[in-house]
Amino acid sequence: MIAPVTIESLDQEGRGVAHAQGKVIFIEGALPGEVVTYNPYRKKSNFEMAQVGQVLKPAYARVTPQCRHFGTCGGCSLQHMDARAQVAAKQRILEDNLKHIGKVESELILPAVYGAAWGYRYRARLSVRYVAKKGGVLVGFHEKRSSFVADMQACEVMPLHISRLILPLRELVGSLSILDRIPQIEVSLGEEVDVLVLRILEPLTSQDEVLLTAFADRHHIQFFLQPEGSPQTAYPFYPKDAPELNYTLPEFDIVMPFHPTEFTQVNPAMNRILVRRALNLLDPQPGERIADLFCGLGNFTLPIARRGAYVAGYEGSAAMVRRAGENAKRNGLARNTQFVEANLFEINEAWMQGQGYFDKMLIDPPREGAIAVVNSLGEGRTAPPRIVYVSCNPATLARDAGVLVQGKGYLLKAAGVVNMFPHTAHVESIALFEKAAV
Structure with missing residues (x-):
C-alpha cells in the first residue's frame, strides 16, 4: 500500500x-x-x-470546481484552487525559476495583476469528433492526457453566449454531410463580431451551406471556412458583410483588426492591463527610438508609437509584418513605425548592431524565449539602457534573465505575473531590466 x-x-x-x-x-x-x-x-x-x-x-x-467537466477536460488544471491562491502560486513559480534557472533575483516584485476568473477566454481551438458510441458529434477540448475529445456541454472559461453554443454546434455538425470530416472549430471573438472557423477536409454540399447560414443567423455569429492546412487559407463564408473582427486598446485610442486565425491574446481584458503595465515600465518618450521584438500585429508597437516614440517592430512572419503595417496605417501611426521581417531565433550581434542604436527595447517572445536576442546585445553603450521583457514561459524568461544580468551588465529591477489564464498553470509575466551604472 x-x-x-x-x-x-x-x-x-x-x-x-x-x-x-x-x-x-x-x-x-x-x-x-x-x-x-x-x-x-x-x-x-x-x-x-x-x-x-x-x-x-x-x-x-x-475550493469546489465550478465547471462540471473539470477533471476530465484538459482545458483547465487548477479550478480546485482558490483564484487568488493560483496567482500567488504562479508568482512563486516565477521567483523560483529566476532564482534556480537564471541565478538572479528581482529587486522589486510587482503586484500581481488579477482579472475576471470566468468567461475570459476569447480565443479557443475546439476539437471535433464524430463518436458513434457517444451518440454523435463531440465538440470541446481534449481530455486530460488523451487525444479523445471531452464530452462537453459547456465551458466556464469562455463567455456565456459562446459556452451555450457547444451543444448547438454538436447538433449542427452532426447534421452535415461531412460530419466526420470537420476536425476543428476555432473560436475568435472581437468587439463587434464572433467568428467560428470550421476546418473542413471536404467541400460542403448546398444543403450544408443552408444549415450553416441558418445557424449563423440564429446565433449571430460569422462562419469562416478553412479548407486547407494553413490557417491563412481561412476565408469568410457567411455573412460576408459582417463587422470587422478587431480588438481595441481604448487607453491608447487604438483599433486592432486581425484575421481569426492570427495570434492575439486569449484574454483581451488582461491584455489591456498588460499593455498598460509594459508601457509604464518602458516609459517611452517622444523622439526615442525603440525596438519591439516579436511584435506580432503591433500589440505593443502601436501603443508605444502613440506615446510619440519611433518604433521598429521585428517579427518572423511575413503575414504578421504586413498586418502590423496595415494596423499602423489604420491608426495613423505609419510615420513613426517600421516593421521588419526577421528570424529572431537566428540573429547575432552583428545583425543587432546593424539595426542601429535603440534607447529602449521590448521583447515579447513565444514559449521558446529570446536567447538569440539577448546574446546579440552588446555589452557596452550600444545596448539599450532599458528592456521590458514580456514572457509566457517563466523558465525561458529566467534563462534569458541570467544572460542579461550575468553576461550583459543589466540589473533585474522588477518582475511580476499577469494572470492571463485563470484556472490553468500558464504563467504570464513581465520583467524590467536596466543597464547597471558603469
Missing part, C-alpha cells in the same frame, strides 16, 4: 510536488500543504506521475 505524502509545492503544470522513497512524485489535483494518497499512472526510476486519490488534509486554498 502506498503511504500518504505531503505536497510541498506546485510545478509548472499545476501538479502537486511531493517526495517519497527517493523519488519526486507529481500529483494532479493536489495542492501545497495537503496530505494525500495518490494513484500512479507513470513510473520512472527517479519520478512518478500520479492522480490524487484521497485528500486526507485539505489545503485552505481548496
Whole structure:
C-alpha cells in the first residue's frame, strides 16, 4: 500500500510536488500543504506521475470546481484552487525559476495583476469528433492526457453566449454531410463580431451551406471556412458583410483588426492591463527610438508609437509584418513605425548592431524565449539602457534573465505575473531590466 505524502509545492503544470522513497512524485489535483494518497499512472526510476486519490488534509486554498467537466477536460488544471491562491502560486513559480534557472533575483516584485476568473477566454481551438458510441458529434477540448475529445456541454472559461453554443454546434455538425470530416472549430471573438472557423477536409454540399447560414443567423455569429492546412487559407463564408473582427486598446485610442486565425491574446481584458503595465515600465518618450521584438500585429508597437516614440517592430512572419503595417496605417501611426521581417531565433550581434542604436527595447517572445536576442546585445553603450521583457514561459524568461544580468551588465529591477489564464498553470509575466551604472 502506498503511504500518504505531503505536497510541498506546485510545478509548472499545476501538479502537486511531493517526495517519497527517493523519488519526486507529481500529483494532479493536489495542492501545497495537503496530505494525500495518490494513484500512479507513470513510473520512472527517479519520478512518478500520479492522480490524487484521497485528500486526507485539505489545503485552505481548496475550493469546489465550478465547471462540471473539470477533471476530465484538459482545458483547465487548477479550478480546485482558490483564484487568488493560483496567482500567488504562479508568482512563486516565477521567483523560483529566476532564482534556480537564471541565478538572479528581482529587486522589486510587482503586484500581481488579477482579472475576471470566468468567461475570459476569447480565443479557443475546439476539437471535433464524430463518436458513434457517444451518440454523435463531440465538440470541446481534449481530455486530460488523451487525444479523445471531452464530452462537453459547456465551458466556464469562455463567455456565456459562446459556452451555450457547444451543444448547438454538436447538433449542427452532426447534421452535415461531412460530419466526420470537420476536425476543428476555432473560436475568435472581437468587439463587434464572433467568428467560428470550421476546418473542413471536404467541400460542403448546398444543403450544408443552408444549415450553416441558418445557424449563423440564429446565433449571430460569422462562419469562416478553412479548407486547407494553413490557417491563412481561412476565408469568410457567411455573412460576408459582417463587422470587422478587431480588438481595441481604448487607453491608447487604438483599433486592432486581425484575421481569426492570427495570434492575439486569449484574454483581451488582461491584455489591456498588460499593455498598460509594459508601457509604464518602458516609459517611452517622444523622439526615442525603440525596438519591439516579436511584435506580432503591433500589440505593443502601436501603443508605444502613440506615446510619440519611433518604433521598429521585428517579427518572423511575413503575414504578421504586413498586418502590423496595415494596423499602423489604420491608426495613423505609419510615420513613426517600421516593421521588419526577421528570424529572431537566428540573429547575432552583428545583425543587432546593424539595426542601429535603440534607447529602449521590448521583447515579447513565444514559449521558446529570446536567447538569440539577448546574446546579440552588446555589452557596452550600444545596448539599450532599458528592456521590458514580456514572457509566457517563466523558465525561458529566467534563462534569458541570467544572460542579461550575468553576461550583459543589466540589473533585474522588477518582475511580476499577469494572470492571463485563470484556472490553468500558464504563467504570464513581465520583467524590467536596466543597464547597471558603469
